[in-house]
Amino acid sequence: MFKQMAVAAGMVVAVAASAISGAPAAHAAPDFDENFAITSDVPTLSDLDAQIRLLVGTPAPDWVKAAQLEGGNRAVIAPKMVYRIGFFRPPRGSSLVTGPETHEPDRHTAVINASRQGAPTIQINAEWRRIDGRWKVASKSLCNGIKTLGLPIPCNFG
Structure with a gap:
């Protein structure tokens, strides 16, 4: 008390x-919207960028991050670790989602560009899946990011 x-x-x-x-x-x-969701038929780069920033640039609770991921609660460990390490969030890091993009009704791709002070920019070809009307980061994209960053996380949330 x-x-x-x-x-x-x-x-x-x-x-x-x-x-x-x-x-x-x-x-x-x-500094995050707990109700954030990308529900448009075709996600914009701005939408995807906001989602990535929510995942790796904010202290949003696990349930908020899980709602953005194809792997749900099982996959939260990856963006949570990236946030805690502070790789791609201000003041020493940043991220930006750019093209080229591809689009299918339930699949969208773009490039996540992530940088941190003193290190080269990392580019991750990322995929989003439309699940129950919401665009979520595909588990295989998280696995690509984990591998690229060399994080000690098993990729078993797919």
Whole structure:
């Protein structure tokens, strides 16, 4: 109980300090949309880019990330590890989804370009699958990313 009160008091102080300084309040709102979904017939590069940033550039909860992945909960470990390591998120890294693209009714491909300070840009040919009306990162694309980055994760969520 005391710990909860201390946390609440700390948040009040942070919000008050933020209001005085004009800086945005810490923890005012999450930096991700928990309801994010790509539901259009053809995903745009902007949609795909936002999805990748949600996966590897935010601290979104597992259930939010699982909803973006063909492998669901089994596959969350990959983007979660990439986020924790901080490879492709500011301030030292970034990612951008670009073409060339291909499109079929339930399959779409594009290129994920990921970079981090002091290292060359990595390009991953990625695939998305349309499952239950939502575009999700295909498990084989996660496996390609895991292999490319040399992460110690078994690719058994396909």
